[in-house]
Amino acid sequence: MDLFDIKIYGDDVLRKKCKPVEKLTPELVEIAKQMLETMYDAPGVGLAAPQVGLDIQLVVIDVTHPDDDERCPYIMFNPEWKEEEDSEPVEFEEGCLSVPDIFCNVTRPGKVSVRYMDEHGEQKELRNCEGLLARCIQHEIDHLNGVLFVDKISQSDRMLYQSKLRKMAKTQG
Numbered sequence: 001m002d003l004f005d006i007k008i009y010g011d012d013v014l015r016k017k018c019k020p021v022e023k024l025t026p027e028l029v030e031i032a033k034q035m036l037e038t039m040y041d042a043p044g045v046g047l048a049a050p051q052v053g054l055d056i057q058l059v060v061i062d063v064t065h066p067d068d069d070e071r072c073p074y075i076m077f078n079p080e081w082k083e084e085e086d087s088e089p090v091e092f093e094e095g096c097l098s099v100p101d102i103f104c105n106v107t108r109p110g111k112v113s114v115r116y117m118d119e120h121g122e123q124k125e126l127r128n129c130e131g132l133l134a135r136c137i138q139h140e141i142d143h144l145n146g147v148l149f150v151d152k153i154s155q156s157d158r159m160l161y162q163s164k165l166r167k168m169a170k171t172q173g
């Protein structure tokens, strides 16, 4: 299976608001599977469609480890997340395949639910997602709104990485 090229910070597609998927097609399922392969190859735990140049509401996630007995890939079309009532804010270090070599703490809700359409066209809901999964769901869905984790880092981290980000953006068309 061919892998996608991953778009890097500074590419306009990463700032686009993605369109909802009205109708699931075999082509879209194929794209999702290709995104999963691209994510495993990188390696990463999540990938959103704009990161491979597509402005559609599609993310793929697998927070299991390659050495785990079973992997647990999720393909999510039109995903929407909500904070659970007993959620607390959590600070956690994030990175992004589109923003290489930068890792910063971001504070986000610790417990969320997510609704989406899966690769069979079925409406699904995952409740009480925590830890890396909760983190990843929010990070990937941000991508669908043109938001990157570096938009949410502290002022001091922003100062620290400003020139690195500028240089990264300059290398993009």
Ligand code: NI
Pocket: 095, 096, 097, 098, 139, 140, 143
């Ligand atoms: Ni990302």
